[in-house]
Amino acid sequence: MTDSQKYIIGLVFYPGMTSLDIVGPHQVFSVLPNVKLHRIWKTLDPIICDDGLTIMPDTTFANCPSLDVMCVGGGLKQQAVEDDPEVLEFFRKQGSTAKFVTSVCGGSEFLAKAGLLKGYRAATHWGMRQQLMTYLGVEVSTERVVVDRNRITGGGVTAGIDFGLTIASILYDEETAKIVQLLLEYDPAPPFNAGSPEKAGSEIVNKAKLYMQKLSNLALAKAAS
Amino acid sequence: MTDSQKYIIGLVFYPGMTSLDIVGPHQVFSVLPNVKLHRIWKTLDPIICDDGLTIMPDTTFANCPSLDVMCVGGGLKQQAVEDDPEVLEFFRKQGSTAKFVTSVCGGSEFLAKAGLLKGYRAATHWGMRQQLMTYLGVEVSTERVVVDRNRITGGGVTAGIDFGLTIASILYDEETAKIVQLLLEYDPAPPFNAGSPEKAGSEIVNKAKLYMQKLSNLALAKAAS
Numbered sequence: 001m002t003d004s005q006k007y008i009i010g011l012v013f014y015p016g017m018t019s020l021d022i023v024g025p026h027q028v029f030s031v032l033p034n035v036k037l038h039r040i041w042k043t044l045d046p047i048i049c050d051d052g053l054t055i056m057p058d059t060t061f062a063n064c065p066s067l068d069v070m071c072v073g074g075g076l077k078q079q080a081v082e083d084d085p086e087v088l089e090f091f092r093k094q095g096s097t098a099k100f101v102t103s104v105c106g107g108s109e110f111l112a113k114a115g116l117l118k119g120y121r122a123a124t125h126w127g128m129r130q131q132l133m134t135y136l137g138v139e140v141s142t143e144r145v146v147v148d149r150n151r152i153t154g155g156g157v158t159a160g161i162d163f164g165l166t167i168a169s170i171l172y173d174e175e176t177a178k179i180v181q182l183l184l185e186y187d188p189a190p191p192f193n194a195g196s197p198e199k200a201g202s203e204i205v206n207k208a209k210l211y212m213q214k215l216s217n218l219a220l221a222k223a224a225s
Numbered sequence: 226m227t228d229s230q231k232y233i234i235g236l237v238f239y240p241g242m243t244s245l246d247i248v249g250p251h252q253v254f255s256v257l258p259n260v261k262l263h264r265i266w267k268t269l270d271p272i273i274c275d276d277g278l279t280i281m282p283d284t285t286f287a288n289c290p291s292l293d294v295m296c297v298g299g300g301l302k303q304q305a306v307e308d309d310p311e312v313l314e315f316f317r318k319q320g321s322t323a324k325f326v327t328s329v330c331g332g333s334e335f336l337a338k339a340g341l342l343k344g345y346r347a348a349t350h351w352g353m354r355q356q357l358m359t360y361l362g363v364e365v366s367t368e369r370v371v372v373d374r375n376r377i378t379g380g381g382v383t384a385g386i387d388f389g390l391t392i393a394s395i396l397y398d399e400e401t402a403k404i405v406q407l408l409l410e411y412d413p414a415p416p417f418n419a420g421s422p423e424k425a426g427s428e429i430v431n432k433a434k435l436y437m438q439k440l441s442n443l444a445l446a447k448a449a450s
Contacts, residue, residue, distance in 0.1 A: 020252035020409070023278065027245035027382070030276030031440065037277060046281060051255030052262060053248065056271060056279035105410075126410060144414040156410025157252070161383060166416050175429070178419035182433045183440075184245070185330075185351060185381025187420025188413035189369040191391050194403035195412025204400070208407045215256065215408075 010038040010067040016077020019049040028164025050076035070098040074106020076219040102152040104160040112136040125156035235263040235292040241302020244274040253389030275301040299331020301444040327377040329385040337361040350381035
């Protein structure tokens with residue numbers, strides 16, 4: 001692992017984000033040598049994630065330096081945020097200069113809405129592929145991590161770990177990524193073979209869709225109350 | 226997924242914990258139907274994790290109800306906390322009545338120090354196996370998730386996701402765990418085959434050990450300053 005390079009990596013936080021989307025890559029990035037991490041939102045107010053966890057940002061849009069890597073995740077309440085002009089402006093501004101423009105899960109919608117995925121292939125959560133493709137015109141891939149020039153995007157939630165390790169290998173080298181993988185003991189052994197729609201089968205997929213809708217409605221109802 | 230059962234699940238937070246250790250299972254638990262989650266520490270002050278992330282607890286030791294599931298993770302600064310009599314007392318008290326006493330990564334050391342792993346098999350981070358076995362007398366397993374009666378323990382950091390899904394299948398059923406696995410798109414595809422000491426090989430293991438020591442020293446130096 002080299003100490004000679006320093007990257008400024010910014011992760012965008014927002015109310016209703018999915019904590020694991022962003023904590024996965026954050027954990028990977030935090031172990032990289034000589035990296036400066038920024039957890040960014042409009043204000044420094046606490047962020048309540050869609051799982052109820054409260055996380056603090058430490059950098060505002062206004063005082064955020066130019067990022068080498070910009071990253072955003074998805075969340076059950078992302079639609080309440082992703083059309084906000086202030087948010088879009090931040091993504092456009094940083095996205096025009098960042099070395100890598102990246103997302104995990106539904107975070108690709110933020111990038112698409114800011115015009116940053118035009119002409120690029122991208123991954124997203126399986127339940128959001130149609131939306132990304134049909135309404136936002138992005139060439140959607142079913143790969144877990146997609147590297148298309150300087151756009152790096154991951155699939156749903158837990159894909160953020162594979163995504164983070166991929167970025168580690170690009171920013172540094174394969175050895176560094178392997179060391180981080182070992183430190184985080186990323187030797188997955190899912191108890192069931194149900195991590196993708198194809199593997200889970202149509203009955204589980206249909207139940208998961210209904211359940212996701214219920215969770216989204218609950219999250220939105222809480223946001224409105 | 227059934228709506229008829231409600232579990233009270235408590236996750237213990239502490240300064241210097243590894244965020245992904247606890248956010249992995251927290252994310253899994255948060256999607257389960259009719260679960261009440263508590264994020265527990267001595268006080269409601271912000272918790273700074275060892276990766277620099279600041280997370281808020283919402284329940285104190287004093288006002289925590291009896292837990293059905295008690296869970297604790299590891300962290301680079303856990304040794305500064307795990308001998309604290311107040312912490313040990315909390316684990317002993319809750320551990321004596323909880324339906325399931327659980328941990329991820331180095332969290333097994335908390336349970337062992339509170340006497341809750343005596344006569345049980347347990348998992349931990351690969352770098353902490355020797356310590357758990359030799360000094361704390363626990364029968365250490367290299368499995369990713371160990372279920373020994375009502376003690377459920379996971380291996381290092383990312384094992385918390387496999388661990389969470391295993392608990393989901395025990396508290397509910399296989400179908401519920403599969404739905405959660407699909408919602409979190411847990412269909413891992415690590416970019417390298419380096420997630421365990423055996424797979425990574427001795428050169429990477431030795432470099433990872435040195436690097437982990439460096440990270441621990443940095444974390445402790447920051448805590449002392």
